[in-house]
Amino acid sequence: MSEPPKKEKRKYRRITKHFVLTYFDVSDPKLRHEASQLKNISLGGMCLITAMPYAPGTKLGIELKTPYLTELTHLEGNVLESREKIKDIIYETRIQFSPLSRQADYVLTKIIQHYEEYEKKESEEHHEQD
Numbered sequence: 001m002s003e004p005p006k007k008e009k010r011k012y013r014r015i016t017k018h019f020v021l022t023y024f025d026v027s028d029p030k031l032r033h034e035a036s037q038l039k040n041i042s043l044g045g046m047c048l049i050t051a052m053p054y055a056p057g058t059k060l061g062i063e064l065k066t067p068y069l070t071e072l073t074h075l076e077g078n079v080l081e082s083r084e085k086i087k088d089i090i091y092e093t094r095i096q097f098s099p100l101s102r103q104a105d106y107v108l109t110k111i112i113q114h115y116e117e118y119e120k121k122e123s124e125e126h127h128e129q130d
Contacts, residue, residue, distance in 0.1 A: 026059040053082040
């Protein structure tokens with residue numbers, strides 16, 4: 001007997017997309033880290049790969065480079081969790097955004113819409129080939 005499907009707990013739809021970003025602890029903004037592996041992102045938060053663990057509640061600043069703007073999109077969020085993926089090297093860090101600026105909300109909304117439409121089109125083309 002199979003288990004019933006789990007109900008989605010997330011408030012926002014997440015997309016899996018790799019963007020170039022820089023992240024830093026807001027308490028020490030001069031120490032910046034480059035990351036290119038963004039696991040997923042939504043209007044509520046993101047999951048990225050970091051080079052060090054962060055304590056829950058740490059406020060991180062994020063500068064996101066997207067195909068929609070030539071300038072960076074600035075985000076801030078609080079760390080929910082940092083899990084070690086490769087000992088002392090790679091950590092999967094989940095962040096919940098602080099209230100988004102209008103620009104950040106606009107950019108993230110456009111990114112999510114674009115990739116949802118792309119995924120839908122890909123799915124339709126795949127079904128036509130079957």
